[in-house]
Amino acid sequence: MFRGASAISLDNKGRLAIPTRYRAELLEKHQGHLICTVDIRQPCLLLYPLHEWEIIEQKLLSLSNFDPVQRRIQRVMQGFATECEMDSAGRILLSPTLRQHAQLEQQIMLVGQLNKFEIWQDKQWQEQIAEDLAIGGSVDMLTCEALQNFSL
Numbered sequence: 001m002f003r004g005a006s007a008i009s010l011d012n013k014g015r016l017a018i019p020t021r022y023r024a025e026l027l028e029k030h031q032g033h034l035i036c037t038v039d040i041r042q043p044c045l046l047l048y049p050l051h052e053w054e055i056i057e058q059k060l061l062s063l064s065n066f067d068p069v070q071r072r073i074q075r076v077m078q079g080f081a082t083e084c085e086m087d088s089a090g091r092i093l094l095s096p097t098l099r100q101h102a103q104l105e106q107q108i109m110l111v112g113q114l115n116k117f118e119i120w121q122d123k124q125w126q127e128q129i130a131e132d133l134a135i136g137g138s139v140d141m142l143t144c145e146a147l148q149n150f151s152l
Contacts, residue, residue, distance in 0.1 A: 002112030007122065009106050014099055015091040016108065016119070023090045032086030036094060036119070037077050038101050042128070045094070045102045045119040047084070052115045094119070 006019045018026065026032055026049060035053035039046050048056065060077055063070035080101065084092040094104065107122040120128070 001114050002117055003114070005109050005111045005125070008108050008110050010094070010099070010104060010108055011091075014094045014096065014104075015087075016094065016110065018086060018090045018092065019110065020090070022112075023086070026086060034084045034086070034092060035081050036084050036092075036098055037081040038098065039118065040073060040076055042118075043102055043121075043124055045098055045104075047092075047110075047117040047119055048115070053081070 002022060008016050008019070010016050026034070030049040030051055033050040034047055035050060036045055036047045056077070060074050063074055065071055065074070080098060082095050082098060084094070086092055098104075102119060103121050103124065104119070105121060109118075109120045109122055109125040111118040111120065111125070
């Protein structure tokens, strides 16, 4: 399970070092095989261990090729999906296409989302988290059906 946000620097080749606390799990359970793709709703990337990505692929496969919206989701998520293998130093290489999509520069945030990571440009992450916190007490959040019985 991946939790927390880590500030990371991209090197000149577009590599990021996976934080040490995640490396053992990624190597033991997933042999360091990861898939990175774009988030269709946010200006960030999604980084999945291969096993978790295979679950997403099955969901994408179940979508209709005849429905234009569903086809777009398939096209974007599958089209950008790129294999990333951890090297001996625990780094992965993000393709220029993926980096460009998320506008990644040197300072990025790797955010654990339990079964995957989000990869954000630091400034965009700070803006997004400020917006999320501001909306936290809004009417939309308080009336969201999925959150009606949710307690912490």
